[in-house]
Every structure is written in structure tokens, then in C-alpha cells.
Amino acid sequence: xxxxxxxxxxxxxxxxxxxxxxxxxxxxxxxxxxxxxxxxxxxxxxxxxxxxxxxxxxxxxxxxxxxxxxxxxxxxxxxxxxxxxxxxxxxxxxxxxxxxxxxxxxxxxxxxxxxxxxxxxxxxxxxxxxxxxxxxxxxxx
Amino acid sequence: xxxxxxxxxxxxxxxxxxxxxxxxxxxxxxxxxxxxxxxxxxxxxxxxxxxxxxxxxxxxxxxxxxxxxxxxxxxxxxxxxxxxxxxxxxxxxxxxxxxxxxxxxxxxxxxxxxxxxxxxxxxxxxxxxxxxxxxxxxxxxxxxxxxxxxxxxxxxxxxxxxxxxxxxxxxxxxxxxxxxxxxxxxxxxxxxxxxxxxxxxxxxxxxxxxxxxxxxxxxxxxxxxxxxxxxxxxxxxxxxxxxxxxxxxxxxxxxxxxxxxxxxxxxxxxxxxxxxxxxxxxxxxxxxxxxxxxxxxxxxxxxxxxxxxxxxxxxxxxxxxxxxxxxxxxxxxxxxxxxxxxxxxxxxxxxxxxxxxxxxxxxxxxxxxxxxxxxxxxxxxxxxxxxxxxxxxxxxxxxxxxxxxxxxxxxxxxxxxxxxxxxxxxxxxxxxxxxxxxxxxxxxxxxxxxxxxxxxxxxxxxxxxxxxxxxxxxxxxxxxxxxx
Numbered sequence: 261x262x263x264x265x266x267x268x269x270x271x272x273x274x275x276x277x278x279x280x281x282x283x284x285x286x287x288x289x290x291x292x293x294x295x296x297x298x299x300x301x302x303x304x305x306x307x308x309x310x311x312x313x314x315x316x317x318x319x320x321x322x323x324x325x326x327x328x329x330x331x332x333x334x335x336x337x338x339x340x341x342x343x344x345x346x347x348x349x350x351x352x353x354x355x356x357x358x359x360x361x362x363x364x365x366x367x368x369x370x371x372x373x374x375x376x377x378x379x380x381x382x383x384x385x386x387x388x389x390x391x392x393x394x395x396x397x398x399x400x401x
Numbered sequence: 402x403x404x405x406x407x408x409x410x411x412x413x414x415x416x417x418x419x420x421x422x423x424x425x426x427x428x429x430x431x432x433x434x435x436x437x438x439x440x441x442x443x444x445x446x447x448x449x450x451x452x453x454x455x456x457x458x459x460x461x462x463x464x465x466x467x468x469x470x471x472x473x474x475x476x477x478x479x480x481x482x483x484x485x486x487x488x489x490x491x492x493x494x495x496x497x498x499x500x501x502x503x504x505x506x507x508x509x510x511x512x513x514x515x516x517x518x519x520x521x522x523x524x525x526x527x528x529x530x531x532x533x534x535x536x537x538x539x540x541x542x543x544x545x546x547x548x549x550x551x552x553x554x555x556x557x558x559x560x561x562x563x564x565x566x567x568x569x570x571x572x573x574x575x576x577x578x579x580x581x582x583x584x585x586x587x588x589x590x591x592x593x594x595x596x597x598x599x600x601x602x603x604x605x606x607x608x609x610x611x612x613x614x615x616x617x618x619x620x621x622x623x624x625x626x627x628x629x630x631x632x633x634x635x636x637x638x639x640x641x642x643x644x645x646x647x648x649x650x651x652x653x654x655x656x657x658x659x660x661x662x663x664x665x666x667x668x669x670x671x672x673x674x675x676x677x678x679x680x681x682x683x684x685x686x687x688x689x690x691x692x693x694x695x696x697x698x699x700x701x702x703x704x705x706x707x708x709x710x711x712x713x714x715x716x717x718x719x720x721x722x723x724x725x726x727x728x729x730x731x732x733x734x735x736x737x738x739x740x741x742x743x744x745x746x747x748x749x750x751x752x753x754x755x756x757x758x759x760x761x762x763x764x765x766x767x768x769x770x771x772x773x774x775x776x777x778x779x780x781x782x783x784x785x786x787x788x789x790x791x792x793x794x795x796x797x798x799x800x801x802x803x804x805x806x807x808x809x810x811x812x813x814x815x816x817x818x819x820x821x822x823x824x825x826x827x828x829x830x831x832x833x834x835x836x837x838x839x840x841x842x843x844x845x846x847x848x849x850x851x852x853x854x855x856x857x858x859x860x861x862x863x864x865x866x867x868x869x870x871x872x873x874x875x876x877x878x879x880x881x882x883x884x885x
Contacts, residue, residue, distance in 0.1 A: 375602030
């Protein structure tokens with residue numbers, strides 16, 4: 261699996277470590293791991309589509325803003341992320357344009373789990389090592 | 402826990418001296434007990450001593466007996482800053498701004514609700530939706546939502562969702578005057594506008610509890626708080642400002658990252674992002690945080706409105722027959738201007754409480770007249786299996802902890818470990834055997850909130866009682882629980 265959930269020091273929340281050969285893979289896998297905290301991914305359709313356009317100052321900020329956007333869309337648009345198609349990703353310059361595919365929250369069809377409030381900066385990390393990108397995250401639940 | 406830099410000051414206070422770490426401006430104090438101190442994570446020492454390094458901090462940084470590791474501040478952290486050269490830090494408030502508790506009394510007793518327990522649970526679950534993606538029953542336009550966040554409980558009264566009596570028994574009467582909707586992003590509005598009147602998720606809950614005669618520690622104070630009959634039914638609500646507050650915290654955490662460089666602030670932890678209180682950014686965040694705090698007061702009030710409707714319909718009784726009134730509503734995650742004695746002078750400070758409760762003692766002018774002789778109710782939420790507790794504020798908290806006390810039992814085990822230890826269905830069955838019916842949208846989540854994942858609530862309330870930060874009044878046992 262390109263992501264795994266981890267214990268956190270805070271106890272009340274949840275950690276996520278994601279990996280990818282490219283930044284596009286890392287961003288996609290991290291978003292999927294994040295969504296998997298909130299809903300059983302198996303029940304998600306891909307019949308909803310949303311465009312996102314994010315500009316940040318740094319790669320690290322872009323990663324934070326990207327995941328914060330997934331949380332935002334869950335509340336503001338009732339949208340649950342399943343897949344992403346990047347139209348433009350210059351992550352190291354902090355630029356991302358993408359089309360998101362996913363589902364509208366529906367308690368009758370979805371096994372809804374625990375809500376995520378925010379991406380924290382606790383042990384927040386994005387780095388490249390031995391040709392792979394790794395992201396370490398802790399989400400506030 | 403004693404060491405070169407950590408000394409036991411009194412029976413229940415351990416002090417970390419300024420020599421413990423470079424940059425500490427004041428000592429840090431851990432409030433605890435012999436029973437609890439052994440379980441203190443070393444990371445808490447690290448976090449509370451980092452707080453003691455923040456500019457403008459006064460006297461000492463405090464950690465309450467239910468303290469556990471948080472982001473920036475530990476949960477259970479309290480610190481007060483000069484309004485001159487001090488800072489305001491989202492890390493000292495948390496993502497869930499004004500997460501707090503409302504406690505309601507009723508005229509009902511356990512015997513009266515017993516035959517209708519299951520129906521009551523189902524109706525409450527339908528009326529007050531918990532979990533991911535839930536939407537409240539109030540449809541708000543943007544201008545109305547702006548009004549709501551600026552007026553707090555006043556908005557509820559204007560719109561028929563609260564009584565004057567509700568407002569009198571809410572901390573700060575449910576209104577922080579610093580609120581200014583111009584400091585709020587479109588994103589925060591979009592996240593929160595449909596969520597007013599919802600419970601949320603994680604450790605948030607709505608609980609129907611019972612006060613048994615042998616669970617009263619102080620009958621005189623209990624009477625003043627309206628706890629006046631055997632096996633009385635009370636209702637506890639634990640939730641906050643929902644996505645609205647979470648987005649405000651996210652927005653300003655990013656902005657404050659830039660303030661660290663702009664104002665050359667030396668912080669020990671990236672989660673302690675801060676800005677000078679007097680700076681434009683600091684003032685903006687204070688106003689935005691106040692909007693979230695007001696929205697959280699409204700959120701809990703709308704839940705109360707829904708509860709009253711359910712009880713009236715199910716029991717066929719009037720408001721006065723049911724007597725569902727607010728004992729008190731307290732904020733757990735907040736920063737507020739309060740006055741304390743600093744060097745012999747009454748001084749206005751910005752008090753940050755993160756997982757801590759205000760605990761004003763008898764005589765405090767901000768308390769409603771009815772409570773002025775006994776002190777403020779301090780509501781302590783426990784795990785869903787153990788119920789909650791009610792204490793009363795004490796004057797000593799004013800001198801020892803910037804008018805603060807504990808807020809809950811305090812978590813000791815991660816969610817992942819808890820889920821590995823037990824299945825959610827087992828917890829549900831165990832609770833049923835113990836006379837507690839629980840309903841949730843996510844059964845596995847029950848395992849995350851099992852009682853063994855928390856400190857023993859009786860030990861933590863004993864600790865603050867011994868410390869004199871607040872005094873025990875009563876314990877409540879759960880009978881129905883809606884887990885968010």
C-alpha cells in the first residue's frame with residue numbers, strides 16, 4: 261500500500277506516512293489515505309468532478325494546502341476524494357492544477373468513519389530519499 | 402519526576418525551573434498527584450517548557466492533571482500573556498476553537514425515561530446528526546451567518562433558539578465582543594455555514610446521564626446548580642465550532658508561519674506559531690477566533706434547541722414541566738482577556754486555555770448572581786463509559802492557574818492501539834450490559850473512545866480537588882450516548 265496509518269504521540273489523532281515515485285503519486289496517495297480516515301474507500305464512486313487550482317510559496321506549503329483542500333471540499337461541497345488527474349503540477353514551485361474525481365457524501369451508501377479537522381504541522385515532513393518521495397503527516401481528528 | 406530542574410513544589414505541583422531549557426522566560430508547572438504523575442509523558446515536559454519560552458508569558462505556564470501531548474501546547478495547557486509585548490498562538494487554542502461542554506439539568510428522573518430510552522436515543526440521533534458530512538437543521542444565508550458569528554448567543558435569542566436564562570449561564574454569556582466577520586475567509590464560511598447544530602466526530606458526544614444520590618459530594622452547591630432530586634436526569638453535550646473553527650485555525654496557522662519571520666519571534670516548536678498580540682495579524686486572528694468561539698456557543702445552543710424539541714414530543718410535557726435548563730456552558734479551547742494580579746497590580750492578560758476550563762471562584766463579578774456565592778460550574782467530560790463530573794470553581798485557581806482547571810479525563814492511548822485492543826461491537830455490548838445504550842454512525846469508532854483509552858476520571862477530579870483549583874460537586878453516570 262502506498263500509504264500507512266501510524267500511531268501519534270498525541271494519541272487522540274492519527275498519523276499517515278505516504279510514498280510515491282513522483283510527487284504526483286505522493287500527492288494522490290496522501291489524499292487517498294486522508295479520505296480513507298473519513299470513509300471506507302471501497303464504497304466511493306468517481307462520478308463527481310471538481311477542479312482545484314492551488315498556488316503556494318513552497319513545496320511543503322503546497323503539500324499542506326493540497327491536503328487542506330481535500331478536507332475543505334469534504335465540508336464545503338460534501339465531496340469525498342477518490343482519484344486525481346493533474347493538469348499541471350510544478351510542485352517544487354508551489355503550483356498545482358487538477359481535476360478531482362470522487363463522490364458526494366451519502367450516509368446510505370457510505371461507511372462514514374471519523375471526521376478529520378485539519379492537517380497539523382506536528383512532525384510534518386515531505387522529502388525525497390533514494391528516488392522516492394515520502395510524506396509524514398498527522399491529522400487532527 | 403524530581404530532578405535537577407524539576408522540583409516538587411507542593412503535594413500536587415511540580416515546577417520546571419527556567420534553567421531546564423534555554424529561552425525559558427518563566428517556570429512551568431505540572432498540576433498532578435502521586436497517582437497520576439508517573440503517567441506523565443516526557444513530551445509534555447518538553448511542550449510546556451516550550452510554552453514557557455514564548456514572548457510576554459506571565460508568572461508560569463501550567464499543565465492540568467488531565468494533560469496529554471497536543472500540538473504546540475499540551476492538551477491541558479494554560480498560559481497568560483502580556484497584552485503589551487505578548488503573543489497570541491493558535492497552538493495555545495487548538496484547531497477546534499471553543500470546543501466545550503454544555504450541561505443541562507432536567508426535572509426528569511431515571512425511572513421516567515427508562516421505558517422510552519431506546520426511542521429517545523433514536524430521536525436524538527435523528528435530530529442532532531453526528532459524524533462526517535452531517536448538516537444542521539438551520540438554513541443560513543451568508544449575511545445571517547456573519548451576524549451569528551458576531552453576536553453569538555444573542556443571535557440565538559433573537560431567533561428563538563435560546564432563552565435569556567440560557568445566555569445567563571454560558572461563559573461570557575456566549576459572546577466574545579472581539580468577533581469581526583471581516584477577518585473570516587470565504588473558505589471558513591463555506592465549511593461552517595451548513596454545520597451549525599451538528600455534533601461532529603471523534604471524541605464529541607451527546608450524553609444522557611443520571612445523578613445517583615451517592616454521587617453527590619457537595620449537596621449545598623449541587624442544590625444551587627439545580628441538582629435537586631434523586632436519580633435526576635442531566636444532559637451533557639461536548640462539541641465545538643465544527644469546520645468553521647477548523648478552517649480559521651488552518652488559515653491563520655499558515656499566516657502566522659510568516660509572522661515568525663516578520664516579527665523575528667523565537668519559538669521552539671513549529672506548532673507554536675504565534676504573532677504579537679498588538680500586531681495586525683495578531684488582532685485579526687483574535688477577532689477570527691472570537692467569531693469561531695461565538696459560533697461554537699451557537700452550535701451547542703442549537704443542539705439544546707433540538708434536544709428540547711425531542712423531549713417535549715416524546716414525553717408530551719411542556720418546557721416548564723421538563724425543566725431542561727442550562728447549568729452552565731464552558732469553553733475548553735479559547736483565548737480571552739482576563740484580569741489577574743501581576744506584581745500587586747490588576748493587569749489585563751490574554752489567557753490561553755487549550756483543553757482547560759475557566760474555574761472562577763465564589764465572588765467573581767463575571768458569574769451569574771445565582772452562582773456568585775458558590776463559584777462557577779466546571780464541567781468535566783469523561784469517556785463515554787464512565788460519564789462526566791461537575792465541580793465548582795475556586796478562588797485559589799485565580800492565583801495558581803489564571804482562573805483555570807481541568808477539562809476532561811485525558812487520553813492515554815492512541816486511537817490505533819485502542820482499536821487493536823477491542824472491537825467496537827464489544828464496547829457496545831459491554832456498555833449495554835452496564836446499562837448504557839450507545840448509537841453512532843461508525844461502530845468501529847467506539848473502540849477508539851473506550852474507557853481504557855482515557856485516564857481514570859475520578860483520579861483527575863480528585864487531583865484538582867486536592868489542588869484547590871476546583872471542588873467536587875457531583876458525578877454523573879451515562880445511560881444513553883450518541884457518539885460523534
